[in-house]
Amino acid sequence: MVCSTPSNCVAIGTPIYGHTLGPIAVRTANGGAAWASTGSLSGVKTLYALACASSRTCVAVGTNTKGSNQRGAVVRTQNGGTAWSVVPALPKGVGDLTGISCPTKTFCMAVGSTSSSYEAVAMSSNDGGRRWDAVAVPKGENELTLVACTTRRDCIAEGEVESIVGDPSGGNRISIITTNNGGSSWKQRPIPIDSAAPPGFPSFTGLTCATPNHCLLLGDATPPDGSSLGVILSSSDSGASWTDQALPPDTTILNGISCGSATQCVAAGGGFGGRGGSTQDLLSTNNGGQTWTVRSVPPSAEGLDGVSCSSATSCLAVGFAYSSAAPTAQPAAVIVTHDGGVTWNATP
Numbered sequence: 001m002v003c004s005t006p007s008n009c010v011a012i013g014t015p016i017y018g019h020t021l022g023p024i025a026v027r028t029a030n031g032g033a034a035w036a037s038t039g040s041l042s043g044v045k046t047l048y049a050l051a052c053a054s055s056r057t058c059v060a061v062g063t064n065t066k067g068s069n070q071r072g073a074v075v076r077t078q079n080g081g082t083a084w085s086v087v088p089a090l091p092k093g094v095g096d097l098t099g100i101s102c103p104t105k106t107f108c109m110a111v112g113s114t115s116s117s118y119e120a121v122a123m124s125s126n127d128g129g130r131r132w133d134a135v136a137v138p139k140g141e142n143e144l145t146l147v148a149c150t151t152r153r154d155c156i157a158e159g160e161v162e163s164i165v166g167d168p169s170g171g172n173r174i175s176i177i178t179t180n181n182g183g184s185s186w187k188q189r190p191i192p193i194d195s196a197a198p199p200g201f202p203s204f205t206g207l208t209c210a211t212p213n214h215c216l217l218l219g220d221a222t223p224p225d226g227s228s229l230g231v232i233l234s235s236s237d238s239g240a241s242w243t244d245q246a247l248p249p250d251t252t253i254l255n256g257i258s259c260g261s262a263t264q265c266v267a268a269g270g271g272f273g274g275r276g277g278s279t280q281d282l283l284s285t286n287n288g289g290q291t292w293t294v295r296s297v298p299p300s301a302e303g304l305d306g307v308s309c310s311s312a313t314s315c316l317a318v319g320f321a322y323s324s325a326a327p328t329a330q331p332a333a334v335i336v337t338h339d340g341g342v343t344w345n346a347t348p
Contacts, residue, residue, distance in 0.1 A: 001308050002058065002308050003308040003309070003316050005310050006031055007028075008029055010050065010077075011025070011318055012050050012060050013026070022046075023047040023062065024039060024041065025041060025081050027082070032316050032334045034348075035334075038083065043073070043086035044063075044086060045064045045073070046073075047075070048099075049110075053103075057076070058081060059074060059075070059076045059102055059125075061110050062075075062097060063095065063096045069116045070113075071094070071115055072097040072110075072121075074090060076128070078128075089132075090123065090132055091123050092134075093121065094123060095113050097110050097112035098111065099112070099144065099207075101148050103150055104152055105128060107149070107152035109157075110123050111146070111157050112145075113142070119141070121134070121137070122137050122157065124182060135183035138177055138188040141161050144177070146158040149209075151212065153180055155182070155183065156177070158176055158217060160172040161173060161175035174190070174204070175189065176188075176190075178240070180238075191242050202219050203220060204217055204218065210262045213238050215235045216234055217234075217235075217242065219231050220252065220253050228252045230247050232245040246292075247283070251283065252279040253269040253303075254267050254281060256269070258308045258309040258315065260312040260314070261312035263286055264313075266284045266307050266315050267282075267307070268281065268304035268319070270297070270302065271302070280303070280304075281304070283295065284341030296343075298333075298344055298346040300321050301319050301320070301321060302321050305320070306319075314338050317344070318334050319335075334346070334347045
């Protein structure tokens with residue numbers, strides 16, 4: 001989900017569990033009080049990530065299955081989500097697209113993996129997502145997952161790199177690649193695992209840069225006992241180095257993060273834990289991530305999948321609830337704050 005203003009937001013998702021329909025896009029013009037849907041988006045099977053350069057222009061990326069391979073998919077809107085069109089041509093070899101960032105109305109960067117293997121791919125657009133060009137990435141990069149750009153030149157992407165480049169049998173480790181020239185060249189930066197970080201191999205689901213220098217990387221790690229533990233890493237040097245942030249002790253699953261200013265950010269998550277049961281996770285910071293505070297989640301939201309802050313005070317988070325009448329259904333849930341993440345209320 002992306003909110004370009006406190007009132008205008010666009011979100012992507014899937015219909016009720018068990019349906020065979022494709023992804024849908026929804027929009028609100030009143031801060032989440034009411035939503036309009038475009039219905040199922042034809043021409044694309046799965047959407048993973050969304051970026052909006054303005055209240056009218058948004059681009060979403062995902063994948064289509066073609067035989068045993070995956071083919072990248074891009075859809076875009078120029079009227080705030082009322083109608084979407086599939087971008088017909090993408091660079092050769094693009095498979096799953098899992099991350100996108102559009103820091104300006106014209107420039108976007110998308111990342112993912114190749115169509116037949118787990119090699120990383122990146123592509124960029126200079127016309128708001130109409131046409132895309134392949135971007136070379138460092139050797140040994142596997143499956144770029146997330147990307148955040150603060151300008152058309154400055155981007156950070158997260159993924160995995162071969163532990164020994166050129167030796168796939170050696171396993172992978174988490175890596176960050178950074179560019180300050182729009183992807184013409186990248187610096188490859190492995191992330192050291194802090195001894196104070198939760199045990200277990202972390203999986204990252206959110207990346208945001210409040211300024212070109214200050215970025216936050218969010219996810220969770222699963223130690224041997226199967227219980228998820230939230231992880232937030234912070235960089236103050238454009239991704240050159242990262243520090244594990246101290247989180248409240250009961251933080252489990254973290255799915256999304258957004259910053260409304262250089263200092264005010266919200267992290268949202270929750271859902272089914274590794275050992276069963278559900279958790280609710282909602283954190284906020286007013287000092288750029290130095291400290292995080294647990295916030296109360298309205299009971300209508302069992303888990304939160306995404307959050308977007310359009311200002312230092314206004315944020316919207318989306319997720320799901322549970323239905324006792326239909327246990328396999330997960331009705332959508334929307335909560336909103338207008339005080340920088342301190343208090344949250346459910347929308348109708």
